[in-house]
Amino acid sequence: MNRRSLPLPPSPLRPSPPLPPSPPSPRPAAQQTATQAVARVAAVPAVQQVGSAALQLGASCAAFNLTLAGAHFAAGCLRISCATPLLGPLWGLASVASASAAAGTVSRATLASLQVAAAAGGDGGGGGSGGGGLRGVLAAWPEQLVVAVVGGGREAAVDAVLGALLFKLLLGRDFSRLLPSDLARPGAFGRMHVPTSAAEYSTAGEKAQLSVIFGRDGCHHCGTRSNGVIGDHMPPYKVVRDTVAAREAAVGLEKLLAQAASAIGLQDHSLKQVYFAQCRGCSGKQAQLMRNGTRSTLLPGLWPPHLVAHTPARLAGRPALPGVLVGMRYYIGAAVRPYGRGPGGSGGDKEAGATHYCTKVCPTNLHRLARDPWALAACTAQKTAFITSSAASAFPRVGGKRLQLQLHAGLGYLVLVLAEGPSFVPRPE
Template sequence: MARRQTDNNEFMAAARNAGQQLAAAFQPVVPFLMQAGASMAAYTVGLTGAQVAGMALRVSCATPVAGPIGGLLGVGVASAMAGQASIKCRQYLKDGTNPLLHPWKGVRTDDLIVDALLGVALFKVMGGRFRSVMPSDLVKVGAIARESLPAPSVEYATPASRIELRRLFSRDGCHHCGTRRGKLIGDHMPPNKHMQQTVGMARRSLLRVPFVKPLASALNIPITPPRQRFYPQCESCSQKQSSAVRNNKLRMVFHETLHRGGKSQAWHFAGPFLGLRHYTGTVGGTSSTATSNRGGTGYQRRS
């Protein structure tokens, strides 16, 4: 009985020692993960705020000039927020200071500017499109649009086209909101009603004058209505779009902030990269300048 008790004690001691060694091995990774997570969260909030601002100002991804500019500003602000979240998280790990008590304390203008500029550059290099940060206009090509198919007529998509649209829908989601759930709709862009109006206006315009068409062709000026294309769309956006087209009203929808699909991964990685700019790490398990008073994490003070 005594021997069994001794064996149990030795086993518990060995397990405790192994746990301590494992915790020590992963301890340097904890600040890294926390700063990356804080940056990602702040970046997501910033991009979502840009969509909310676009919705309030009636600026969509299809709005000329204002759409791309609004997206660029949104990425810049979100990037600055990501950098500050990383700094505040680092400060909390170092001395336990609650970042919510004095959120503006220690904020440096140069950090904000550098983070914003780096964030904009990273977003673009990673394939991001600034206009896609803004909400989608349901009567225009959506913010999530990546690929499309030719729409030879105003009729519904053929079975072969629907197979390809299903593939795009599964990969990229609805081109307006980004969802991959629900029934697939082959969305004509521009909408059929708008195409009919465009054709009618063209027939009533100066194009009826004999010399206008040859002159426009010589100057490479497009005079024919744009060709329609099929984009993958969800049933919910399709129903809202029908109402918007029928009533000739602007109708915008939010899209997924961290959308997964298409060629761009900028939504996912630009924010954490900005946060890791402020990560200083550890040296041999002990900070080279200052050690945290909270559990000895060995977190360095930023120079």
């Protein structure tokens, strides 16, 4: 007889003893203390001012160098090199002027973004305070960039002329050296050369001199300071042979002029060869170009085979002093004029303790910043107003000062006055 086993009754559950509380980790407390210390340091007005200046001037420097790099590659695609007569210097001048205008535009947009961010953070000070935080600056920057581009024609022209003058007078650089190098001619970085000897290749003494030049100036074509140094004959042997053959085969007036020059002792030094410091990469490209007139390129059909672009390190490391100085003039202007008062101030009699703004009225986005008077002041300083006549009574006082708005519909001007004295609305220019 099969016996079925009966199920055993369940055993009573016993509650497990509570675990002892774990000791607090010192890491969160240390992180919180460090965060609070950083926040206290960042709240110091001097630190905010330094951060705002670094952001504004750094943006100007980046805009200057990026514009020069774009103009560099555009010149190469158009077959314009540093050795191109007339067009080379003119293109370099236009590149510096465009880069300076871009640096000034970015500086104005960054200044306005700093003021908008400061207003959003409750900081009423002018001159580009960083109280609104980097996130607020980045959020406001695209819109302020559009405003600076659309309404900054006069300032951009001044920046272009000023930047070109600073580039030439302070740096003493040739504008054409900003362009790509021609493999058949001395490159943009070829500032010094070594005379050639009777030997076909460079001697030990010539190699030593070329090594010194290479370590200081880099390859005279691309600017790199690595990949070894080679003595580059300029002009190349093939160019010399082709030129001599063409002169020997000359007939008519050209042959007569050559004979006359030789008779009176006039010597042609254009075919006298010298050594330039060159890297192995450019030497290989030059050899292939001299053999068959072509080489592989990253942009076939667009980038010409006889031009060499500068290395990214040399493009990014160009002297950006003109762009920084152009951007600094807006930073200094905002620092010495309260509440970002900029160009375009109103005419009429002035009263003590008043700051006046006179600007064109923007027909779009009129209500976007109507609730933010300090952002309104920043936009007004940038020659754009986001306000309507119906919102003029919304800001009776700002930071302990009376705010008066008047919309001149017929003239298209908005006059904004921050005054401590009696009511005063100036006449627009």
